[in-house]
Amino acid sequence: MNVSTDVIALDPWQQTLSLLSQLCRDDLRLRAPAREPLRARGTAHRANARAGDAERRAVSVSFVDRVSSTAVTIAWRDSTHCSYGDQTWHVTRARASGVCALSGEPVRIGDAVYQPRARPKPLNAGAMILESVLHEAEAETDR
Secondary structure, three states: OOHHHHHHHOOHHHHHHHHHHHHOOHHHHHHOOOOHHHHHOOOHHHHHHHHHHHHHOOOEEEEEEEOOOOEEEEEEEEOOOEEEEEEEEEEEEOOOOEEEOOOOOEEOOOOEEEEEOOOOOOOOOOOEEEHHHHHHHHHHHHO
16 A cells, blocks of 8 residues: 555545534534533623723724614624624613723713614624714714
């Protein structure tokens, strides 16, 4: 048996499929650590930490459309966390301090902000955009 001919005879695509099927075996999935329950048990502190993480990541946020006097559509793109092409955000009062996702300005408790609201809770649920900043962005798109 010639080893060099055996290596050449192996199809790279077949090797890839074989490796992928090994990774998808049920016994391997059972041993893998579960990540979903940690997210489901999230607290307000974790939500604020995630919002803080968004400040450090390169997030693309843009105004898409005004749905009503209290709701807008936002395009949120974060290549490492989540991406929403047309996510509905509603005006509310900030329940925690943070940073405006559009301008980087500080958000204080009680400020008028827009936040995403959906079921299930979106991954960027802790993000906020100051109402005044959003009105400026909306005016710029109207020009």
